[in-house]
Amino acid sequence: MKPKVLKTERDYKAALAYVEQVMARARPDEAELELWSLLVENYEETHFAITTPDPIEAIRFRMEQAGLAPGDLQPFMQSKSKVSEVMNRKRPLSLSMIRALHRGLQIPAEVLVQESPAPYLARSRKPRKQPASA
Secondary structure, three states: OOOOOOHHHHHHHHHHHHHHHHHOOOOOOHHHHHOOOOOOHHHHHHOOOOOOOOOHHHHHHHHHHHHHOOEEEEEEEEHHHEEEEEEHHOOOOOHHHHHHHHHHHHOOOHHHOOOOOOOOOOOOOOOOOOOOOO
């Protein structure tokens, strides 16, 4: 099989089958295997891209893994009210929160610094009463 850029799913599946054949040989050609692996990897990166998770969802996932409750996030976010606001998407993560969560919970910084796809809810302010004019 001649190497070529993989453009279709059919090409991709054929390449995977060929890589398996090469690996099954008693003495696989390493250069050929490396070339085909690069072609497969390139196709996968283009067609099966893995996106980074939403920062709040990443925090929730880490909390679940570690058995943490929202109150356990207070040391990373300074107060219970900030924890609540961040987790309910009413406040974005600050740089100090990102650093603390990264250090304390080992959440990758690149996940925490990205813009959350879910919009933060703007607090609606009540209009101020105008002083009565005399």
